[in-house]
Amino acid sequence: MSDDAVKRRLREFVAQNFYLPDPASFEDGSSFLDRGVIDSTGVLELVSFVEGEYGLSVADEDIVPSNFDSIDALAGFVARKRG
Amino acid sequence: MSSPGGFDLAQLRLGDRASAELDRIGAWLHETVLGTLKRRGVVLGLSGGIDSSVVAALAARALGRERVLGLFMNEGESSDDTARLAHLLADSLGIATVDEDISPILRAAGCYARRDEAIRSVIPRYGDGWKCKIVLPSVLDSDRYRIYSVVVRSPDGVELSARMPPAAYLQVVAATSFKQRTRKMLEYFHADRLVYAVAGTPNRLEYDQGFFVKNGDGAADVKPIAHLYKTQVYELAAALGVPDEIRARPPTTDTYSLPQSQEEFYFSLPYQGMDACLYARDHGVPAAEVAAALQLTVEQVERVWRDIDGKRAAARYLHSAPLTLT
Numbered sequence: 469m470s471d472d473a474v475k476r477r478l479r480e481f482v483a484q485n486f487y488l489p490d491p492a493s494f495e496d497g498s499s500f501l502d503r504g505v506i507d508s509t510g511v512l513e514l515v516s517f518v519e520g521e522y523g524l525s526v527a528d529e530d531i532v533p534s535n536f537d538s539i540d541a542l543a544g545f546v547a548r549k550r551g
Numbered sequence: 552m553s554s555p556g557g558f559d560l561a562q563l564r565l566g567d568r569a570s571a572e573l574d575r576i577g578a579w580l581h582e583t584v585l586g587t588l589k590r591r592g593v594v595l596g597l598s599g600g601i602d603s604s605v606v607a608a609l610a611a612r613a614l615g616r617e618r619v620l621g622l623f624m625n626e627g628e629s630s631d632d633t634a635r636l637a638h639l640l641a642d643s644l645g646i647a648t649v650d651e652d653i654s655p656i657l658r659a660a661g662c663y664a665r666r667d668e669a670i671r672s673v674i675p676r677y678g679d680g681w682k683c684k685i686v687l688p689s690v691l692d693s694d695r696y697r698i699y700s701v702v703v704r705s706p707d708g709v710e711l712s713a714r715m716p717p718a719a720y721l722q723v724v725a726a727t728s729f730k731q732r733t734r735k736m737l738e739y740f741h742a743d744r745l746v747y748a749v750a751g752t753p754n755r756l757e758y759d760q761g762f763f764v765k766n767g768d769g770a771a772d773v774k775p776i777a778h779l780y781k782t783q784v785y786e787l788a789a790a791l792g793v794p795d796e797i798r799a800r801p802p803t804t805d806t807y808s809l810p811q812s813q814e815e816f817y818f819s820l821p822y823q824g825m826d827a828c829l830y831a832r833d834h835g836v837p838a839a840e841v842a843a844a845l846q847l848t849v850e851q852v853e854r855v856w857r858d859i860d861g862k863r864a865a866a867r868y869l870h871s872a873p874l875t876l877t
Contacts, residue, residue, distance in 0.1 A: 513717045531696050550596045
């Protein structure tokens with residue numbers, strides 16, 4: 469799966485499970501927390517999603533903003549984990 | 552402790568103003584309960600903790616001890632200290648009390664069974680005689696998101712922990728919230744039969760940061776100490792003569808069957824540090840000054856502030872009254 473396809477799937481998951489008032493203006497680099505899109509329970513849902521969707525094992529120390537706070541960050545994390 | 556920049560933890564203290572604050576709260580309680588709400592007294596749950604003890608003492612001082620009813624609402628997982636210290640407080644004030652064992656209600660509602668089912672979905676060995684709690688990682692050690700893990704201990708002392716999937720985590724919290732909601736239901740039973748108001752006991756940290764269950768301990772008619780930092784609540788406790796043992800007891804949640812500190816469960820720091828960070832966040836004190844006063848790094852203070860902002864955002868829903876169209 470290409471990086472673009474991963475980003476599309478992540479965006480779809482976020483849009484389906486959290487409220488994006490204006491999805492078009494939410495960029496791949498936009499911060500989930502700064503924009504108020506998700507809280508810590510939402511982060512837990514993202515962790516569960518990437519584990520299930522991509523067969524990854526996410527360690528506790530991986531659950532940091534640099535891996536989980538935007539679609540870009542998540543896509544990068546998924547790509548690194550899948551090697 | 553003060554920092555070179557001038558932020559001093561003493562800024563949080565009432566100091567000489569404690570006596571005037573007692574009078575101010577007392578006058579407000581008297582007017583609000585008897586006048587505005589037209590209730591004849593106050594009922595509240597007594598946990599043996601500092602907050603409920605101070606509110607009970609404030610109410611007895613403002614309304615007279617004969618207009619205050621304290622409820623003991625233990626259940627099978629309450630700590631032994633809870634009942635003992637709650638009785639100690641009630642005896643010291645001379646207020647009327649009622650003992651309500653809430654375990655049968657909780658069992659009937661499925662509080663324990665629903666919680667345990669969710670825990671077993673993560674840790675299948677968890678069963679009869681095991682104890683549990685949920686914990687957060689420290690905000691001081693890394694910038695990890697604060698995501699709960701469940702910790703369980705077997706009857707022979709083996710401890711296991713696991714991160715919970717969202718559905719299990721949400722069910723554990725939802726089931727456990729039966730405890731706070733059951734207590735509130737009983738408080739309103741007694742309030743209704745006596746034409747009393749229900750006093751809530753959150754301090755400023757808890758109220759601001761959403762450390763309560765919506766329609767559980769978050770529900771009340773008056774919240775007399777919701778404007779006070781916990782540091783200030785302790786000052787009032789001393790001024791009101793709350794027994795030393797209650798003032799010396801470390802804050803606890805007393806919600807899960809394993810002992811659990813408030814830092815494990817919710818707040819980033821012990822209350823003195825949380826008070827300082829919350830005050831600084833709201834008064835424009837630079838992170839470097841707070842860090843110096845608390846012997847933390849600037850980065851750690853900024854992480855605490857992010858945690859404060861996140862909890863404040865999540866608390867908006869908790870504080871929201873039912874919304875209606877106009």
